[in-house]
Amino acid sequence: MSDARLTALAIDALRRGWPIAIHGADGSLALLPIETADPARLAAFDPTGVAPVLLSAGRAVTLKLANQRDAAVPDAPVLIDRTRWLDFAAATALADPQFDLQNPLMGPFYATPLAETAAAGAALALARIGGMLPAFFALPGGSAALTITPADIGAHEDAARLTIATHARLPVAGAEHAEIYAFRTPEMPGEHVALLIGTPDGTPPLVRLHSECLTGDVLGSLKCDCGPQLDAAIAAITASGWGILLYLRQEGRGIGLINKLRAYALQDQGFDTVDANTRLGFAIDSRNFAVAARMLALLGQDAVRLLTNNPEKVAQLEAAGITVTQRVPHVLPANPHNERYLATKRDRTGHQF
Numbered sequence: 001m002s003d004a005r006l007t008a009l010a011i012d013a014l015r016r017g018w019p020i021a022i023h024g025a026d027g028s029l030a031l032l033p034i035e036t037a038d039p040a041r042l043a044a045f046d047p048t049g050v051a052p053v054l055l056s057a058g059r060a061v062t063l064k065l066a067n068q069r070d071a072a073v074p075d076a077p078v079l080i081d082r083t084r085w086l087d088f089a090a091a092t093a094l095a096d097p098q099f100d101l102q103n104p105l106m107g108p109f110y111a112t113p114l115a116e117t118a119a120a121g122a123a124l125a126l127a128r129i130g131g132m133l134p135a136f137f138a139l140p141g142g143s144a145a146l147t148i149t150p151a152d153i154g155a156h157e158d159a160a161r162l163t164i165a166t167h168a169r170l171p172v173a174g175a176e177h178a179e180i181y182a183f184r185t186p187e188m189p190g191e192h193v194a195l196l197i198g199t200p201d202g203t204p205p206l207v208r209l210h211s212e213c214l215t216g217d218v219l220g221s222l223k224c225d226c227g228p229q230l231d232a233a234i235a236a237i238t239a240s241g242w243g244i245l246l247y248l249r250q251e252g253r254g255i256g257l258i259n260k261l262r263a264y265a266l267q268d269q270g271f272d273t274v275d276a277n278t279r280l281g282f283a284i285d286s287r288n289f290a291v292a293a294r295m296l297a298l299l300g301q302d303a304v305r306l307l308t309n310n311p312e313k314v315a316q317l318e319a320a321g322i323t324v325t326q327r328v329p330h331v332l333p334a335n336p337h338n339e340r341y342l343a344t345k346r347d348r349t350g351h352q353f
């Protein structure tokens with residue numbers, strides 16, 4: 001039996017710097033997240049100083065460990081041997097790429113065989129869900145006060161668990177006739193919302209899936225196109241007669257605000273939005289749009305016209321049972337600060353501009 005509540009407890013523990021264990025089909029790992037550890041916690045977790053460091057495949061490539069990885073599974077996490085000089089400070093530098101250019105990392109690093117692949121993959125996913133750096137001290141075969149399984153994480157992320165919590169009328173600047181619906185699962189800290197605009201007329205609604213971007217949506221950041229896209233989506237839906245804006249709590253394409261800002265710091269060093277994510281140890285895009293399909297289904301919609309330039313949103317909605325009758329482009333003018341970002345989306349992530 002999987003239990004989503006254990007995942008919520010595990011995220012809370014990791015944020016506080018407490019170890020957890022993950023029990024996967026091919027073995028267990030006890031895990032201490034590097035981001036919230038300190039030398040005393042590390043000594044308590046690993047008194048003899050042997051725990052290797054668990055990193056993502058992307059981070060391993062940056063550290064020139066690519067040739068030591070299993071070529072058959074290039075995306076598999078990597079365990080780095082704890083040589084005597086790999087102390088807490090050195091491990092922190094391994095975890096956080098922000099300082100790579102100032103303090104080039106002194107290798108050589110050695111990858112050690114990783115048998116507990118299920119637990120390792122689940123650990124990196126859990127760090128992402130918790131908005132933390134995907135890097136741990138890991139003890140193969142170890143135990144901790146809290147043990148979870150990969151299935152518990154799957155249950156936590158299962159869109160089928162979303163329900164409508166409440167709804168109310170909400171006139172907004174761009175749409176006076178609007179209603180807001182809020183959705184949640186028992187464990188999720190941030191609620192997704194849907195803004196229903198206008199009056200259903202029997203045709204598929206014009207729908208926008210908008211992923212949260214605090215910097216763009218609230219502060220008016222010029223680094224991306226989110227703020228203008230949000231306003232333009234409400235305007236387009238209003239003009240179309242009726243439709244739905246889904247505001248999805250998928251900050252930073254699913255890596256969270258802090259990790260997105262880390263990616264911005266890397267972009268200040270010259271990396272583009274794709275390479276910044278990879279250097280941090282994340283996928284280019286961690287979003288799962290099954291959440292959006294579930295919200296639409298709860299709102300009684302099984303066919304939509306979708307405002308997007310991203311073919312992946314269309315594909316994922318269709319895969320989750322929503323018919324996309326039309327893709328409506330959603331292109332906003334560039335500015336000097338987001339020109340490169342938009343070009344990267346076009347050239348490297350398949351956006352259609």
Ligand SMILES: Nc1nc2c(ncn2[C@@H]2O[C@H](COP(=O)(O)OP(=O)(O)OP(=O)(O)O)[C@@H](O)[C@H]2O)c(=O)[nH]1
Nearest residue numbers: 210211212213224250251252253263273308309310
């Ligand atoms: N990790 C990361 N996330 C970013 C960056 N810039 C913007 N984002 C996030 O990207 C998401 C915005 O993407 P969207 O506009 O919803 O979607 P899209 O994939 O660009 O597709 P469209 O529907 O065509 O706009 C938000 O969650 C932002 O916080 C970045 O440089 N790094």
Ligand SMILES: [Zn+2]
Nearest residue numbers: 213216224226
């Ligand atoms: Zn943005």
